[in-house]
Amino acid sequence: MYKLKITDHLILLTGVFFMVAPVVLTFMTSTHDAIAIYKGGVQFLPGDKFLENYETVLFQAGGFTQEVNGFVMLKNSMILGFGFAIGKIVISMLAAYAIVYFRFPFASVCFWIIFATLLLPLEVRILPSYEIVQSLGMVNTYSGLIVPLIASATGTFFFRQFFMSVPDELLEAARIDGAGPWKFFKDILVPLSKTMIAAIFIIMFVFGWNQYLWPTLITTDESLFTLVRGIKQILQVWVGAQIPAFNEAMALAILAMLPPVLIVVIFQSWFVKGLVESDK
Amino acid sequence: MVPYMLLLPQLAIVTIFFLWPAAEAIQSSFYLEDPFGFGSTFVGLDNFTDMLTSTDYGRVARFTAVFTFFVTFLSLGFALLLAVKADKVLRGASTYKTLLMWVYAVAPPVAGLIGVLLFDQHVGPMVDLFAMFGWKMQIGVNYFDTSFAMIVTAVWKQIPVNFIFFLSGLQGISKSVQEAASIDCRSGFRRFWTVTFPLLAPTGFFLLIINITYAFFDTFGIVDVIVKNEPGNNPVTLVYKVYLDGFRGNDLGGSSAQSVILMALVFILTIIQFRLIERRVHYT
Numbered sequence: 001m002y003k004l005k006i007t008d009h010l011i012l013l014t015g016v017f018f019m020v021a022p023v024v025l026t027f028m029t030s031t032h033d034a035i036a037i038y039k040g041g042v043q044f045l046p047g048d049k050f051l052e053n054y055e056t057v058l059f060q061a062g063g064f065t066q067e068v069n070g071f072v073m074l075k076n077s078m079i080l081g082f083g084f085a086i087g088k089i090v091i092s093m094l095a096a097y098a099i100v101y102f103r104f105p106f107a108s109v110c111f112w113i114i115f116a117t118l119l120l121p122l123e124v125r126i127l128p129s130y131e132i133v134q135s136l137g138m139v140n141t142y143s144g145l146i147v148p149l150i151a152s153a154t155g156t157f158f159f160r161q162f163f164m165s166v167p168d169e170l171l172e173a174a175r176i177d178g179a180g181p182w183k184f185f186k187d188i189l190v191p192l193s194k195t196m197i198a199a200i201f202i203i204m205f206v207f208g209w210n211q212y213l214w215p216t217l218i219t220t221d222e223s224l225f226t227l228v229r230g231i232k233q234i235l236q237v238w239v240g241a242q243i244p245a246f247n248e249a250m251a252l253a254i255l256a257m258l259p260p261v262l263i264v265v266i267f268q269s270w271f272v273k274g275l276v277e278s279d280k
Numbered sequence: 281m282v283p284y285m286l287l288l289p290q291l292a293i294v295t296i297f298f299l300w301p302a303a304e305a306i307q308s309s310f311y312l313e314d315p316f317g318f319g320s321t322f323v324g325l326d327n328f329t330d331m332l333t334s335t336d337y338g339r340v341a342r343f344t345a346v347f348t349f350f351v352t353f354l355s356l357g358f359a360l361l362l363a364v365k366a367d368k369v370l371r372g373a374s375t376y377k378t379l380l381m382w383v384y385a386v387a388p389p390v391a392g393l394i395g396v397l398l399f400d401q402h403v404g405p406m407v408d409l410f411a412m413f414g415w416k417m418q419i420g421v422n423y424f425d426t427s428f429a430m431i432v433t434a435v436w437k438q439i440p441v442n443f444i445f446f447l448s449g450l451q452g453i454s455k456s457v458q459e460a461a462s463i464d465c466r467s468g469f470r471r472f473w474t475v476t477f478p479l480l481a482p483t484g485f486f487l488l489i490i491n492i493t494y495a496f497f498d499t500f501g502i503v504d505v506i507v508k509n510e511p512g513n514n515p516v517t518l519v520y521k522v523y524l525d526g527f528r529g530n531d532l533g534g535s536s537a538q539s540v541i542l543m544a545l546v547f548i549l550t551i552i553q554f555r556l557i558e559r560r561v562h563y564t
Contacts, residue, residue, distance in 0.1 A: 008365045015362045016379045019439065022394050023386075025405070029397065041403040091289045098286035110287055117298045118550065123497045123519045124542045127526035127535050128301035128308070136296075151297040156290060181282055210387035212501040213523070228501075231389045235508045246397060253393050260385035265378060272381075275441075276448045 023257070030054075030250035037246045049247065057251045067222045070230075070255055077209055077226040077259070083146040084208030085201050092155030093193070097185055099156075100163040101171070117153045122214060130217050140221040149214060155200060161277075162196050163189065199274025202267050206260040227256035302543070309536035320533075327537035337538075343515045347431060348495035355435045356487060359442030360480075364472065366443075367450040377447070384440040388498055392505030395433035420508060427515045430506050434499050441494075442487055449483035450476070482556070489553045493546070518542060 025042050032047035058070040098104075099111055122129065129148055138144030166189070174184045190197075215229040225233070234249045264271050309327055311320040331337050366376050383391075398406045399419045406429075407417045417425045453476065461475040497519055507514040511524060518538065526535030 008368055012362065012365050012369065012376050012380075015358070015365075015439075016376065018436070019380055019383050022398060022436065023383075026394050026397060037403055041408070042397060042400075042405050091293065094286040095290035098283040102283035102286075104283045107283070110291060113299070114287075114290055114294055117294055120298070120302060120543055120546055121493070121497045123500055124522070124539050124546065125298075125301045125305050126523060127532065127539070128304035129297060130527075132296065132301055132304070147293060148297040151293050153290075153294070206385050210385075210390075212387060212389045212504075217527070228387045228389055231387075231393055231501075231505060234393070235505060238508065246400075246403060249393065250397060253390050256390050257386045260387075261382050264385040265382050268378060268381075272444055272448065275444060 023254075026250045027254055030247055030254055032247055034243050034245050034247050038243045053247050053251045054255075057248050057255065068225055070227070070252060072223065073225050073227045073230050074255065076224055077228065077256070079142060080145060080211065080215070080226050081205045081209040081259075083142065084149055084211075085204035087146060088150050088155045088204050089197060089200060091150060092153070093159050093190075093197075095153075095156045096159035096163055097189065099160055101181070101184075114153045114156055117151055118157060122149065122152070126213065126217070133218060139218055140224055142224070144218050145215060145224065146208075148218075149208065149211060155204065158200055158277075159193070159196070162193060166192060195270065196274070196277075198267070199270045199277070202263055202271045203274050205263060209260050227252065231256065305536045305539045305543070307536075308532050309540045311533055313532040323533070327533045328541075331534055331537050331541075337521070340516060340518055340521045343427065344496070344517045347427065347434070347499075347515070347517060348492055350431045351434045351438060351495040351499070352488065352491040354431070355438040356442050356484070356491060358435070359439045360446050360484075362439070363443050363446035363450055364476075366447055380443050381440040383437065384444070386437065388437060388501030389505045390501075391433050391437040392502040395429055395436075395502070395506055396508070399429040419506070420510075420514060423513065423515055426506065430499075430502060430515065433502050433506065434495065437502065438491060438494055442491070445483055445487055445490075446480065449480050453479050485556050486553070489549055489556070492549060496542075496545075 025044065028043045028046055029037055030053055031050040032043050033049050033053075036047070037043060058074075060069055095114060099107070099114075133139060133144050133148055136144075138147075170188060170192075171184065174188055179187070209226075210228055211226075212228050212231070215226050216232055219225055219229060230252055234252065238244045238249075308320070310322060310324060312323045312326070313320040362380055366373060366380065369376065386394075396419075398404050399417065401407060401418065404419075407419075410417050417428075419426050419429050457475065457479070461471050465471050465474070496517065499517060500519055500523070503517055503520050507516065511520070516524070519542065522535050522538045522542065525531045525538065529535070
């Protein structure tokens, strides 16, 4: 059999170093004051301004934005992440249930309409999408932020694959016992899909949380900014700043990545399962 | 009635926020819109010919091709190397796995911001590092240096996804095949290229499409942050240009024509992807 060599560990450790080091440096830099960073460059060791910087970013308005603080942005990111993930799961489960378990006229038309969305990312049709959302008066609303993102059928496709793998005998047994379509869905299909729901939830939460282009366009009102959207604000302040506030910018970056990273690390096995199976 | 009720929410959202905008994009790609919104004139294929013949578009398209090539192959290459090694180690395997994949959760613009910090003219350690080799990096000023920083950042962000898929592909190769191969062939290197690599090929093809899509669309945040909102003469991707011409330049027709070309491109990629999925199913 294969003998493990020291070079294997060296390669892996080098890989780990390159994946982890940038974020460690970002964190270290976020614990110093701006002048020290400007003079001494990116910091490799922790500084004494951790509480001060994070307190400023979380609770004080101003700086990068005029009205909102990091805490409000954190809340908005949560709303976007949860709203998107839950909305997508509910809508796509219902649609997938209809597609897999019902025979009805125009079924294949509905199927193709929905799956055509897999062809086009939002980025491609960004301008007309914006204009339509604007004409519906949904600019600067949570629904305008969340609902258009749900339009892609990735979730539906995923649940369709999963439902098709559920044995038909279950449906027959439920029928014989007199269960209607709603009861079968609620008492058999949903409990069976629990792991799948968890996996897709994690992927969708991270996807929603990390949205950048759409929130940038659709939220001009600062009270609706998400953390990732706030990154754009940093850049606008930096242009023309004497000493760029690297410390606070990096603190914001750390805050913006912390929740999705934690979720991916904690629920790693579900996440990997969902990712590998959903993209098949 | 039941199935229609179940489908209604999804169909409504798809129609309003997908079909309608897509149709609008196709339609306005044939029109020249007055910048003040007073009307539009039908111009046929003028938007397309204008765009395809403009030097600016050619430059952006070339950069996108180069960018996509490097991002795809570098991130696939590094991820494959790491996955092969991670598949072999026993001690610390799960720790390696976690540490190599968590970057998946970092948003592209956040990755871009980290890139901006590390490649910064004044404070960036990468700039200091390359200065030792006599390379004076000027991100945001020098076209080549900016491209380099973009590619490094985009590769860094994409390695985890490829790593996860390659690792799960490797773990799916049956132990009996590997044992049979190790009896027949002593060289681990040759065994990899003649047995493991062909068995991984379906995963690889699939990832190729995923990575091309990533380099085209998902890198928007990285590009936007690294050029710091000011594209100027900096390298940008085709999707970024759709955004620039549409929202900054107010060129609705031109932007839509670019959208339509990208749609066609994604369409082709998706067809290839579907065919590969079908073949993958037959393999297993």
